[in-house]
Amino acid sequence: xxxxxxxxxxxxxxxxxAELTDSSQGFREWIENNVEAEALGFHSTFVVEHHFTGFxxxxxxxxxxxxxxxxxxxxxxxxxxxxxxxxxxxxxAEQAATLDLLSGGRLDFGVGKGYRYNEFAGFCVAMEQADAxxxxxxxxxxxxxxxxTPFSHRGKxxxxxxIIVEPPxxxxxxxxxxxxxxxxxxxxxVAERGYNLLLGQYDLADQxxxxxxxxxxDVEARSRTFDPMEIGVARAVHIARDKDDLAAALERRFQGxxxxxxxxxxxxxxxxxxxxxxxxxEVRRLCDETAIFGNPDQxxxxxxxxxxxxxxYVLINFGGSRENIRRFAREIMPAFADSPRHAAAxx
Numbered sequence: 001x002x003x004x005x006x007x008x009x010x011x012x013x014x015x016x017x018a019e020l021t022d023s024s025q026g027f028r029e030w031i032e033n034n035v036e037a038e039a040l041g042f043h044s045t046f047v048v049e050h051h052f053t054g055f056x057x058x059x060x061x062x063x064x065x066x067x068x069x070x071x072x073x074x075x076x077x078x079x080x081x082x083x084x085x086x087x088x089x090x091x092x093a094e095q096a097a098t099l100d101l102l103s104g105g106r107l108d109f110g111v112g113k114g115y116r117y118n119e120f121a122g123f124c125v126a127m128e129q130a131d132a133x134x135x136x137x138x139x140x141x142x143x144x145x146x147x148x149t150p151f152s153h154r155g156k157x158x159x160x161x162x163i164i165v166e167p168p169x170x171x172x173x174x175x176x177x178x179x180x181x182x183x184x185x186x187x188x189x190v191a192e193r194g195y196n197l198l199l200g201q202y203d204l205a206d207q208x209x210x211x212x213x214x215x216x217x218d219v220e221a222r223s224r225t226f227d228p229m230e231i232g233v234a235r236a237v238h239i240a241r242d243k244d245d246l247a248a249a250l251e252r253r254f255q256g257x258x259x260x261x262x263x264x265x266x267x268x269x270x271x272x273x274x275x276x277x278x279x280x281x282e283v284r285r286l287c288d289e290t291a292i293f294g295n296p297d298q299x300x301x302x303x304x305x306x307x308x309x310x311x312x313y314v315l316i317n318f319g320g321s322r323e324n325i326r327r328f329a330r331e332i333m334p335a336f337a338d339s340p341r342h343a344a345a346x347x
């Protein structure tokens with residue numbers, strides 16, 4: 001079984017009247033966590049992109065990963081995800097290829113359509129355009145990565161004339177594309193595009209297993225070989241010291257989920273699936289059941305259940321805790337080092 005890191009960092013804005021604060025501290029701690037995680041045997045890190053939160057989430061993912069790439073040698077550098085509707089696709093392809101080249105071919109290029117209303121509103125981009133902008137941006141980015149001669153593009157949202165995108169990426173024809181999904185339709189779309197699949201940390205375990213089975217069928221139906229390492233499943237993990245620590249961690253998770261949903265929801269009502277659960281008890285149940293929290297034995301059992309369901313690659317959100325990264329590597333990872341399914345997939 002393979003493990004990576006997943007999540008964000010925070011660069012807090014100094015508050016008026018407060019003592020001078022180093023806003024870079026949260027980013028630098030994230031870097032040091034990842035440097036140590038590489039040494040402890042973690043395979044990758046996937047970092048989010050978000051804007052306009054007020055609490056300093058990562059907005060320039062490729063910049064942060066470039067700094068990390070200079071501090072590491074083997075850690076895969078993933079985006080989960082770059083939200084294409086907001087970006088000039090040629091500029092994004094140039095930045096991504098630069099990171100891939102400098103890191104020796106370690107970029108995992110995760111892309112998505114976005115879901116937070118406040119971000120679309122902040123960029124003055126209509127959420128109704130997300131699908132069309134995403135599709136056009138992907139078309140341009142793929143051509144930017146693979147075309148060795150000048151090309152032009154006349155689209156609805158972007159136009160380019162006689163360009164050749166530089167530099168070339170280290171991975172050819174391009175870095176692996178990863179795409180998030182959370183429904184039967186979207187999982188099928190990822191398989192149709194030939195991309196790797198990212199599953200979210202709020203998908204229930206039985207949903208995850210179902211999506212893994214579906215993705216395998218969809219890939220093989222297109223005469224491609226299924227590789228379980230082409231599915232990354234995000235999970236929040238917390239190794240609790242005691243019952244009080246466990247309760248506090250679950251409460252933080254619940255409050256964080258509410259905060260993100262408040263940023264994401266359309267102001268005049270939102271019927272998307274992620275907002276279907278409005279009852280507090282139901283939301284708490286979702287947060288609790290999708291968290292892999294507890295003592296090491298309890299965490300190992302939940303990971304084993306996922307592995308038995310076909311999950312081989314887990315991307316872990318440790319909430320910024322270096323202590324938990326260390327304990328997980330020392331007390332839990334060794335039990336999953338050589339699972340038979342992983343060994344078979346590697347042949």
